[in-house]
Amino acid sequence: MTAPAPLLSVEHLTMRFGGLLAIDDLSLDVAARKITGVIGPNGAGKTTFFNCLTGFYKPTIGSVRLNHPQRGVLRLEALASHQVARSAQVVRTFQNIRLFPQMTVLENLIVAQHNALQHASRFSLAGLLGLPAYRRAEAAAMAKAVGWLERLKLIEKADTPAGALPYGMQRRIEIARALCVDPLLLCLDEPAAGLNPRESAELNELLKHLSRDEGIAILLIEHDMSVVMNVSDHLCVLNYGRKIAEGTPAQIQKDPNVIKAYLGEEDADEMRADELRADEAIDQEAVR
Amino acid sequence: MAALILAHHQTSPAERLKDAAAVAFIALLLGIPMIGLLTVDQGGALRIATRWPALFAFVAACFVGRLVLRYALDQWRARQLARDQADTPAKEVSLATNPLLNWIGWVALGVSVALPIVFAENRYVVDTATTVLIYVMLGWGLNVVVGLAGLLDLGYVAFYAVGAYTYGLLSTQFGWGFWSALPVAGAITASFGVLLGWPTLRLRGDYLAIVTLGFGEIIRIILVNWTELSGGPNGIASIPRPSFFGLPFKPPGDDPTFASFFGLEYATHQRIVFLYYLILVLALLTNLFVSRMRRLPIGRAWEAMREDEIACKAMGINARNVKLSAFAIGAMLGGFAGVFFAARQGFISPESFTFSESAIILAIVVLGGMGSQLGVVLASLVLVLLPELGRDFAEYRMLLFGAAMILIMIWKPGGILSHREPTLRYFANGGRR
Numbered sequence: 001m002t003a004p005a006p007l008l009s010v011e012h013l014t015m016r017f018g019g020l021l022a023i024d025d026l027s028l029d030v031a032a033r034k035i036t037g038v039i040g041p042n043g044a045g046k047t048t049f050f051n052c053l054t055g056f057y058k059p060t061i062g063s064v065r066l067n068h069p070q071r072g073v074l075r076l077e078a079l080a081s082h083q084v085a086r087s088a089q090v091v092r093t094f095q096n097i098r099l100f101p102q103m104t105v106l107e108n109l110i111v112a113q114h115n116a117l118q119h120a121s122r123f124s125l126a127g128l129l130g131l132p133a134y135r136r137a138e139a140a141a142m143a144k145a146v147g148w149l150e151r152l153k154l155i156e157k158a159d160t161p162a163g164a165l166p167y168g169m170q171r172r173i174e175i176a177r178a179l180c181v182d183p184l185l186l187c188l189d190e191p192a193a194g195l196n197p198r199e200s201a202e203l204n205e206l207l208k209h210l211s212r213d214e215g216i217a218i219l220l221i222e223h224d225m226s227v228v229m230n231v232s233d234h235l236c237v238l239n240y241g242r243k244i245a246e247g248t249p250a251q252i253q254k255d256p257n258v259i260k261a262y263l264g265e266e267d268a269d270e271m272r273a274d275e276l277r278a279d280e281a282i283d284q285e286a287v288r
Numbered sequence: 289m290a291a292l293i294l295a296h297h298q299t300s301p302a303e304r305l306k307d308a309a310a311v312a313f314i315a316l317l318l319g320i321p322m323i324g325l326l327t328v329d330q331g332g333a334l335r336i337a338t339r340w341p342a343l344f345a346f347v348a349a350c351f352v353g354r355l356v357l358r359y360a361l362d363q364w365r366a367r368q369l370a371r372d373q374a375d376t377p378a379k380e381v382s383l384a385t386n387p388l389l390n391w392i393g394w395v396a397l398g399v400s401v402a403l404p405i406v407f408a409e410n411r412y413v414v415d416t417a418t419t420v421l422i423y424v425m426l427g428w429g430l431n432v433v434v435g436l437a438g439l440l441d442l443g444y445v446a447f448y449a450v451g452a453y454t455y456g457l458l459s460t461q462f463g464w465g466f467w468s469a470l471p472v473a474g475a476i477t478a479s480f481g482v483l484l485g486w487p488t489l490r491l492r493g494d495y496l497a498i499v500t501l502g503f504g505e506i507i508r509i510i511l512v513n514w515t516e517l518s519g520g521p522n523g524i525a526s527i528p529r530p531s532f533f534g535l536p537f538k539p540p541g542d543d544p545t546f547a548s549f550f551g552l553e554y555a556t557h558q559r560i561v562f563l564y565y566l567i568l569v570l571a572l573l574t575n576l577f578v579s580r581m582r583r584l585p586i587g588r589a590w591e592a593m594r595e596d597e598i599a600c601k602a603m604g605i606n607a608r609n610v611k612l613s614a615f616a617i618g619a620m621l622g623g624f625a626g627v628f629f630a631a632r633q634g635f636i637s638p639e640s641f642t643f644s645e646s647a648i649i650l651a652i653v654v655l656g657g658m659g660s661q662l663g664v665v666l667a668s669l670v671l672v673l674l675p676e677l678g679r680d681f682a683e684y685r686m687l688l689f690g691a692a693m694i695l696i697m698i699w700k701p702g703g704i705l706s707h708r709e710p711t712l713r714y715f716a717n718g719g720r721r
Contacts, residue, residue, distance in 0.1 A: 054602065055601075056598070056601075080601075081601040081602065082600075082601045082603075082604050082605055082606050082607065083604075084604075085601070085602055085603055085604030086604035086606075091602065091603070091604075092602050093602075094598075094599070094602070098596050098598060098599035098602070099595075099596070099599065100591070100592045100595035100596055100599065101595060101596075102591075102595060102708055103588075103591060103592065103595060103710070104710045104713075106710070106712065106713070106714050107588060107591075107710060107711060107712065110585075110588060110712065111588050111589065111592040111600075111603060111605070112603045114585050114588070114589050114592075114603065114604070114605045115604055115605070117585035118585040118586065118589070121584055121585055121586070124581065124584050124585075124586050127580075127584040127585065127586075128577075128580055128581070128584070142712070146714065149714075155714070158713075158714035158715065159710060159713050159714055159715050161708075177603070178602075178603075181603055181604055
């Protein structure tokens with residue numbers, strides 16, 4: 001049995017800032033319709049990795065290939081950041097939320113559909129004249145935005161400036177906005193940061209729904225283990241820019257390198273006995 | 289001093305006295321050379337005279353004034369604090385369209401249409417109103433660049449100059465008329481906008497401001513020095529006036545004129561009023577155009593670019609195109625205003641396009657409230673009429689002007705109208721759509 005070709009394959013990615021090696025020879029595959037988690041201690045290079053994927057940084061060495069179902073293989077490292085979103089449909093959110101704060105929630109979601117609308121407005125001429133083709137495109141964009149707002153329980157706030165809403169809601173708006181770009185691959189940078197347990201649980205459900213029912217592949221950077229371990233199909237652990245482990249959440253939880261990276265050397269020794277016992281329990285559960 | 293005035297915490301009477309004494313001391317230091325000492329001419333030789341009573345009066349006035357100001361500010365702040373505490377829980381962001389603003393807009397339109405009819409015999413009023421409208425149009429043009437796209441442009445007057453010189457040259461050298469030169473001048477200034485936009489794509493904020501400032505000066509200096517093209521400091525004279533659908537405003541002659549065609553007595557006043565209505569129509573078209581653009585994808589992209597450029601790129605928006613289009617369209621509108629300016633004055637020279645013009649136009653946009661169309665109108669009224677009304681105060685009028693601007697910025701830090709109207713709504717005015 002051969003595994004299906006991955007949606008995204010990262011090969012030997014290296015990012016160097018002067019003397020600092022932020023990412024060191026990272027190779028990783030992201031499967032279509034699956035959730036891939038990227039974890040690691042602070043400063044491990046997770047966000048830098050996202051910036052390399054989405055065209056905000058040009059990697060020093062390495063390639064990032066995307067298997068686009070319609071457009072064939074795209075080399076993301078050669079594309080500008082807006083082309084990554086537009087042509088490759090790889091869309092990201094940001095660790096420190098980046099909404100358009102003075103614009104309303106609905107406007108935020110309409111701006112995300114800029115390319116389709118701009119095309120329909122024919123250099124703004126059809127839009128200026130209010131031609132029917134443009135009106136239809138605008139109505140369609142509106143329907144899509146409203147659809148996502150309803151599913152993410154944001155519709156009541158549609159006309160509120162995005163910057164005036166609470167933090168947890170802003171996180172959801174950023175995801176809704178990214179979804180309006182029609183992503184093949186959604187890169188979420190710490191979507192659960194600052195969420196309360198109930199909101200985290202809702203996020204879990206949303207992410208599962210997006211990958212299973214909408215067929216969107218998700219690449220997830222997250223510190224909140226209740227989210228990562230729960231939703232990820234596959235996990236990749238970074239430390240000092242290197243991949244130190246890769247596998248299913250269960251495999252990662254008992255990986256000695258990961259424990260060492262997170263807890264330090266000595267603690268890891270003390271914890272090992274406990275961990276082994278816990279792992280056995282997990283394994284038995286898996287067998288059952 | 290500004291820092292002292294704006295200092296926050298509540299003050300006790302003793303503190304207030306101390307504060308007023310400090311201000312009086314500063315006033316004394318400044319006052320000794322400026323008020324206390326006076327040079328008088330005595331038989332060709334300069335001699336220093338003293339005015340200690342005047343100085344004393346000045347210092348005393350500063351002391352008392354500061355005490356009163358401080359007391360009033362404290363009272364005002366205390367009342368505001370009490371009010372804030374009273375209604376914090378109910379503080380929701382007001383979203384409803386403000387009907388008052390719409391109403392003001394329509395009244396302003398009505399007044400501007402009726403103005404030359406009411407003041408038919410008063411050329412000064414109509415002329416001043418025309419000047420106001422030129423600034424309104426320039427403000428609406430710059431609003432695209434600064435208010436919507438958030439690109440701080442300190443050299444906007446360059447586009448005004450390019451538009452004016454384009455019409456000046458086309459009409460005097462090639463005999464083009466106003467209406468045929470208008471679109472050409474618009475296209476040329478738009479390409480100048482792109483020319484400025486290209487090298488500044490990566491810049492923002494202060495750095496962008498410096499480059500645009502330089503661009504404005506470059507255009508002016510070229511106009512001063514390239515004598516063969518622009519006539520240098522002498523400018524371009526006898527630029528033809530716009531005609532009414534081919535009917536010129538001239539004393540009756542061989543060709544039909546406006547007056548003879550309509551069987552009217554010829555009067556210079558007809559031209560003045562025509563120019564007024566012309567700029568009114570141009571300005572209204574500009575307003576219509578800009579407010580429609582704002583509701584189109586490109587307009588929303590401008591605003592999104594102002595809010596967060598990186599997020600725009602992550603949404604697949606090509607930042608270069610969006611910025612260049614903002615520069616081009618802003619420049620084009622400035623160019624149209626320039627064409628009108630040249631046609632109205634009949635004479636242009638680099639003197640009309642100095643940095644202070646750019647500063648005034650920018651002040652109109654900022655004072656009006658970034659991105660607000662009606663705010664631009666109110667701010668142009670303030671900025672053009674204040675110096676006019678202040679003519680009686682002679683050399684103090686710029687001081688008055690500055691004080692008025694500072695006061696507006698203290699009262700309304702976001703501009704006269706800082707309310708932003710969403711470009712589309714899901715709930716139509718509170719009710720479900």
